[in-house]
Amino acid sequence: MALPLTSDLAAILNVDEFATAVTYDGGTINGIFDNETVPVEAGGLVEVHQEQPRLTCRTIDVPSLAQGNTMVINSVTYVVRAWVHDGTGVTEISLEKSA
Amino acid sequence: MAHVRKQIRDRIASVLASGVTSVSSRVYTSRVYPMTSADLPAITVYIGSEQSSLITIGTSKKLSRRLAINIDIYARSTSGLDDSIDAIAVEVEEAIAGDFTVNGLAKEAILSATNIEYSGEAEQPVGIARLSYDVLYHTTVADPSTAN
Numbered sequence: 716m717a718l719p720l721t722s723d724l725a726a727i728l729n730v731d732e733f734a735t736a737v738t739y740d741g742g743t744i745n746g747i748f749d750n751e752t753v754p755v756e757a758g759g760l761v762e763v764h765q766e767q768p769r770l771t772c773r774t775i776d777v778p779s780l781a782q783g784n785t786m787v788i789n790s791v792t793y794v795v796r797a798w799v800h801d802g803t804g805v806t807e808i809s810l811e812k813s814a
Numbered sequence: 815m816a817h818v819r820k821q822i823r824d825r826i827a828s829v830l831a832s833g834v835t836s837v838s839s840r841v842y843t844s845r846v847y848p849m850t851s852a853d854l855p856a857i858t859v860y861i862g863s864e865q866s867s868l869i870t871i872g873t874s875k876k877l878s879r880r881l882a883i884n885i886d887i888y889a890r891s892t893s894g895l896d897d898s899i900d901a902i903a904v905e906v907e908e909a910i911a912g913d914f915t916v917n918g919l920a921k922e923a924i925l926s927a928t929n930i931e932y933s934g935e936a937e938q939p940v941g942i943a944r945l946s947y948d949v950l951y952h953t954t955v956a957d958p959s960t961a962n
Binding site: 755759764794813 | 845846847848849850851853854858860884886888890891892893929930931932933934935936937938939940941942944
């Protein structure tokens, strides 16, 4: 029996459940927004703690994803920098907070 | 009185705090706790290592000490990060060159290496440049708190 992944995703990526509405490419998509604080190491004696904004969404909602695309999440503008398609219909996007 | 090494570190931090205007006095000595985006740009100053050798003998034995001081420049920017780092490095190098003997505590303070690294793993790119200085100073063996 096939896993009900499509319906599960629809439930998970509902703004009444875990998702947030994202303004993207002239429309709105839903995704789970994480903004965890992480330690950044770039050679200094001390780390820099920064937020690490990421969006998890349906791959089908971002068919033309490109570096430099913008997304507005919770009134903050982010720039798409990298992404990973997991092969099951889910994409995780690494974002850069716009200056 | 404090060790000459501490006096040198404090003097360099003071010179950088007043001379590197682009970090708005965010100069920290021997900081070990993390910084946040709001803390940048900033500079940390700390002692790396010190080598010493005897240069005179007799009743007043004198040590020649070569102190490695690291000056780390922290910056973040969504564009031109390398330009920002280099602009701050200019201010640092000019400030140290303007106090070549570290207010008379040392014989010389020479830039020996610069290493720059970047990270783009979080919300905005961060760059850190390490300027390594060799500071030569002398003390007697018996009195490490007075520069000779």
